[in-house]
Amino acid sequence: MTESDRPLYAPQNFLLAGVGGQGTLLAADIVALVGVALGHDVKKSEVHGMAQRGGSVTSHVRWAEKVYSPLSAPGEVDYLIAFERLEALRYANMLRPGGVALVNDYRIAPGSVTSGGDTYPSEADEASVYAANLRALHVPAQALAQALGQVRVNNVLMLGVLSVFLDAPESVWREVIASRVPARYVALNDRAFSAGRAEGLRLL
Amino acid sequence: MKRLLSGNQALARGAWESGVRVAAGYPGTPSTEILETFAPMPGIYAEWCPNEKVALDVAIGASYAGARAMAVMKHVGLNVAADALFYAAITGVEAGLLIVVADDPGMHSSQGEQDTRRYGKFARVPVLEPSDSQECLEMVATALELSETFDTPVILRTTTRIAHSYGLVEVGPDRAPAADAERPTYRVDPTKYVMLPGNARRRHPIMEDNIRRVAEAANTLPCNRIEPGDRSVGIVTSGAAYQYAREVFPNASFCRLGLSYPAPTRLLAEFAAGVERLIIIEEGDPVLEEECRLQGLPCEGKSIFPLVGELSTETVYDAALRAGLVDEQPWRAPVARAPQARDLPALPPRPPVLCPGCPHRGVFATLRKLKVVVNGDIGCYTLGALPPLSALHSCGCMGASIGVAHGVALAGIQQHNVAVIGDSTFYHTGIAALLNVAYNQSRTVTIILDNSTTAMTGHQQHPGTGYTLQGRPTPPADLEGLVRVLGIQQVHVVDPYDLESVETTLKACLALDAPSVVIARRACALLPEARKQYRPLRVQADKCIACGTCRRLGCPALTKSDELYAKTGKPKTVIDPVLCTGCEICAQVCPVDAILFRNQLDDSGGQA
Ligand SMILES: Cc1ncc(C[n+]2csc(CCOP(=O)(O)OP(=O)(O)O)c2C)c(N)n1
Numbered sequence: 001m002t003e004s005d006r007p008l009y010a011p012q013n014f015l016l017a018g019v020g021g022q023g024t025l026l027a028a029d030i031v032a033l034v035g036v037a038l039g040h041d042v043k044k045s046e047v048h049g050m051a052q053r054g055g056s057v058t059s060h061v062r063w064a065e066k067v068y069s070p071l072s073a074p075g076e077v078d079y080l081i082a083f084e085r086l087e088a089l090r091y092a093n094m095l096r097p098g099g100v101a102l103v104n105d106y107r108i109a110p111g112s113v114t115s116g117g118d119t120y121p122s123e124a125d126e127a128s129v130y131a132a133n134l135r136a137l138h139v140p141a142q143a144l145a146q147a148l149g150q151v152r153v154n155n156v157l158m159l160g161v162l163s164v165f166l167d168a169p170e171s172v173w174r175e176v177i178a179s180r181v182p183a184r185y186v187a188l189n190d191r192a193f194s195a196g197r198a199e200g201l202r203l204l
Numbered sequence: 205m206k207r208l209l210s211g212n213q214a215l216a217r218g219a220w221e222s223g224v225r226v227a228a229g230y231p232g233t234p235s236t237e238i239l240e241t242f243a244p245m246p247g248i249y250a251e252w253c254p255n256e257k258v259a260l261d262v263a264i265g266a267s268y269a270g271a272r273a274m275a276v277m278k279h280v281g282l283n284v285a286a287d288a289l290f291y292a293a294i295t296g297v298e299a300g301l302l303i304v305v306a307d308d309p310g311m312h313s314s315q316g317e318q319d320t321r322r323y324g325k326f327a328r329v330p331v332l333e334p335s336d337s338q339e340c341l342e343m344v345a346t347a348l349e350l351s352e353t354f355d356t357p358v359i360l361r362t363t364t365r366i367a368h369s370y371g372l373v374e375v376g377p378d379r380a381p382a383a384d385a386e387r388p389t390y391r392v393d394p395t396k397y398v399m400l401p402g403n404a405r406r407r408h409p410i411m412e413d414n415i416r417r418v419a420e421a422a423n424t425l426p427c428n429r430i431e432p433g434d435r436s437v438g439i440v441t442s443g444a445a446y447q448y449a450r451e452v453f454p455n456a457s458f459c460r461l462g463l464s465y466p467a468p469t470r471l472l473a474e475f476a477a478g479v480e481r482l483i484i485i486e487e488g489d490p491v492l493e494e495e496c497r498l499q500g501l502p503c504e505g506k507s508i509f510p511l512v513g514e515l516s517t518e519t520v521y522d523a524a525l526r527a528g529l530v531d532e533q534p535w536r537a538p539v540a541r542a543p544q545a546r547d548l549p550a551l552p553p554r555p556p557v558l559c560p561g562c563p564h565r566g567v568f569a570t571l572r573k574l575k576v577v578v579n580g581d582i583g584c585y586t587l588g589a590l591p592p593l594s595a596l597h598s599c600g601c602m603g604a605s606i607g608v609a610h611g612v613a614l615a616g617i618q619q620h621n622v623a624v625i626g627d628s629t630f631y632h633t634g635i636a637a638l639l640n641v642a643y644n645q646s647r648t649v650t651i652i653l654d655n656s657t658t659a660m661t662g663h664q665q666h667p668g669t670g671y672t673l674q675g676r677p678t679p680p681a682d683l684e685g686l687v688r689v690l691g692i693q694q695v696h697v698v699d700p701y702d703l704e705s706v707e708t709t710l711k712a713c714l715a716l717d718a719p720s721v722v723i724a725r726r727a728c729a730l731l732p733e734a735r736k737q738y739r740p741l742r743v744q745a746d747k748c749i750a751c752g753t754c755r756r757l758g759c760p761a762l763t764k765s766d767e768l769y770a771k772t773g774k775p776k777t778v779i780d781p782v783l784c785t786g787c788e789i790c791a792q793v794c795p796v797d798a799i800l801f802r803n804q805l806d807d808s809g810g811q812a
C-alpha cells in the first residue's frame with residue numbers, strides 16, 4: 001500500500017502520548033497552534049478525567065483544509081510523539097504504514113510492574129512492533145533536557161525533533177512556544193527546541 | 205481571528221455573548237470547565253452549588269425573575285436535578301433558561317452512559333446537540349431564543365468528545381455591559397408559576413402545545429440541515445457522530461440534526477424520500493431512529509452501529525463495511541491488524557491510582573487491615589477499590605454510601621461495615637442520608653474523607669473550603685457541627701496520615717451500638733499548601749527485608765529496587781524521590797523500620 005492510496009483530503013495527524021505530569025497536553029497545544037498559524041483547520045482532542053498523576057495521557061491533533069473527526073483512527077496517524085517508551089508501544093498501532101514514532105528514550109514503570117506481576121516490555125517486544133512497517137526513532141530527550149538544566153523541557157525538545165519532519169518554518173514553532181510557556185522559561189524552551197532540532201537533523 | 209477553543213470554552217463564551225447573567229452548577233467530568241471558564245468573565249454571576257438539584261433551582265429562579273440563566277452538570281447530575289427539570293418544563297420561563305448537560309459515552313469518567321436526549325422527550329424539553337466547538341458557541345444563542353420564544357427550558361447536550369475537543373471558533377461580538385446593570389421586576393403570575401394541581405392541569409396542555417410548536421419550527425431551524433450528496437445512502441445523524449460519519453461517508457447525503465428533540469418531521473420525510481437507504485448514525489440510544497420509525501420511515505440504525513460505548517471513525521467504518529454501506533477504504537487498514545503487532549504480549553496498563561501522599565490511602569490501608577465491608581461513594585477515593593488496597597466494596601452514585609451502608613447493617617450481616625464518603629460528596633447528597641442514620645439510630649459508622657477539596661474533578665471549591673467559584677471568601681461549613689446537629693453524638697476527627705489513631709478510632713466506633721462519624725481530615729496532596737510540605741523519604745537498603753508490605757499500599761512512589769534481599773532473592777523497595785511527598789504511611793507499616801521518617805532525614809536526604 002502506498003501513500004497515494006490515501007484520499008487527498010487526508011489530514012496531517014499527530015498523536016501525543018505520555019504519562020500524567022510529563023507535559024503531554026502542553027506539547028499537543030503547541031502542535032495545534034502551529035497548525036493554526038500555518039492556516040490549517042485544526043482539531044485537538046484529549047480526555048481529561050481524574051486529577052491524579054501517573055495515568056496514561058494522550059492527545060490527538062489533526063491539521064487539514066477541513067477536519068471532521070477530532071480523533072485519528074488506528075492506522076491514520078502520521079507522527080506519534082511519545083514521551084515514554086511503554087506509551088509509545090501502546091499507541092504504535094495508531095500509526096499508518098510508514099508512519100513515524102518519535103520516542104523519548106525513557107521508561108516509567110506502571111504500578112502493575114512495580115508492585116504486581118506485570119513486566120515492562122523488552123526491547124525485543126518493541127522491535128517486533130516497530131518492524132511492522134513503521135519508523136521508530138528513539139530520542140534521548142530526557143538526557144538532552146537534563147543537560148540544559150531542566151528535564152521538564154523534554155516535551156518541547158521532542159517538538160524540536162518533530163519540526164524537522166514538517167514543512168512549517170522554524171520561526172512559527174518558536175513563536176508559538178514563546179506564546180505558550182511562562183515568560184521566564186521562554187529562553188530555556190527555545191534552547192530545548194534548538195537542541196531537539198539538532199537531534200532531529202542527526203536522526204533524519 | 206478564529207480561536208482554538210474546547211467545546212466547554214466555546215459554551216462559556218457563547219453564554220457570555222448571549223447575555224446569560226446567572227449560572228449555577230456542580231462539577232462533573234466532562235462539564236466542569238464550562239463554569240470555570242465562565243466564572244471570571246465580566247458582568248456575570250456564577251456559582252458552584254452543593255448539588256445539581258440546587259443548581260437547577262437557582263437557574264430556574266433567575267429565569268423566573270427575568271434574567272437569562274444557565275445550569276451546568278454532567279449527565280448523572282440531571283438525575284439529581286430531574287425533579288426541577290420537570291416542574292420547569294411545565295411552568296415555562298420568563299427569561300431564557302439553558303440547561304447544559306454533558307454525556308459521557310464510553311464512560312471515560314462516569315458510572316453509566318445514559319443518554320440525556322431521553323430526558324428531553326420525557327420532560328417535553330427541547331434538546332440541542334452541537335457537533336463541534338463552533339456550534340457549542342452558536343447553540344447557546346439558539347437555545348436561549350428557543351427558550352424565550354416557546355416558553356420552555358432548553359437542554360444543550362454535549363458529550364465528552366465535544367466538550368474536550370478543540371476546534372477553531374469564530375467568536376461573536378463582546379457582550380454589551382449596559383444590559384448587565386438593568387434590574388428586572390419579578391412578574392407575579394401564580395397560574396403559571398404555582399403548580400397546584402389546578403394550575404398544573406391548565407399548564408400541561410400548554411406545555412404539549414409548546415413542544416408541538418417547537419417541532420414545527422425545527423423543520424426550518426438552521427442547525428437542522430440537509431447536506432445533499434450521493435442519493436444511494438442518506439444519513440441522519442447528530443452530535444459527534446456526524447463528524448465520524450462524514451469521514452467514513454465523504455459523498456453521502458446527510459441530514460444533520462442540531463435539535464435532536466423534538467424531531468423535524470417534515471424535514472426527515474423530505475430527506476427520506478430523496479435517498480435509497482436511510483441510515484441513522486447516533487451515539488447512545490436509538491433516539492432519532494425511533495422518531496423516524498414513529499413516522500413510518502423505513503430506516504436502519506442500531507442494527508448496524510453500536511448501542512454501547514463511544515462511537516469513533518473506526519467503529520462507524522467497521523460497522524458500515526460489515527453492512528455493505530461502504531467499500532473498503534484501504535488506508536484505514538490499520539497497522540493494528542498487521543501480524544507483528546498481534547503477537548505482542550498484553551501491555552501493562554496504566555490506570556489512574558491514588559496519588560503519592562494521598563490522604564485516602566491511610567484510611568483504606570486501615571480498613572483493609574480491619575477486614576470490614578466498605579460501602580463507598582464517588583470521588584478519588586473510589587480508587588481504594590483497586591488492588592493492592594481492594595478496600596471498597598460498593599459504589600453506585602454520589603451520596604449512596606451512607607444509605608447503602610445502613611441497609612447493609614439492617615440486613616444483619618456477620619461482618620462489620622462502614623460507609624466511606626468524600627467531603628464534597630457528603631455536602632452533595634450525603635447529609636440527608638446521615639440524618640436518616642441519626643434518626644433511625646443505625647449502628648452505621650460513616651467515614652467522611654475531608655481533603656478540603658473536590659479532588660476528582662480537578663479541585664473545585666465546595667461549601668467546606670471557604671471560597672466560592674468566583675473566589676469570594678465565605679464562612680466554611682462547620683462539618684463536625686453539622687454532623688452533630690443532625691443527631692450524631694459520636695464524632696471523631698483523625699489525621700489519616702496517623703495510622704494508629706485511625707485504627708483505634710475506627711475500632712472504638714465499630715464496637716458502639718450507636719451511629720458514629722469519623723472525619724479523616726488532611727488536605728489533598730496536590731493542593732498548593734500541601735505541595736510546600738513535600739519531603740521525599742528514603743529506604744535504608746541494608747535494613748529492607750523485601751517483604752513488600754510497603755508496596756502493598758499501592759503508592760506510585762514505592763518501586764522495586766534492582767537490589768535483591770539475599771535470603772529470599774526478592775527485590776527490595778526504593779522510593780522515587782520525584783514522586784514521594786513524605787506522608788510517612790509506608791514508614792509506619794514497615795515491620796523493620798527500614799523507611800526513614802521525615803525527622804530522621806538530614807538535609808541531603810540521608811539519615812540524620
Ligand atoms: C451526580 C453527580 N455529579 C457529579 C459527579 C462527578 N463527581 C464524581 S466524584 C465528585 C466529587 C468528589 O469529591 P469528594 O467527595 O470531595 O472526593 P475527592 O475526589 O476529593 O476524594 C464529582 C463531582 C458524579 N459522579 N455524579
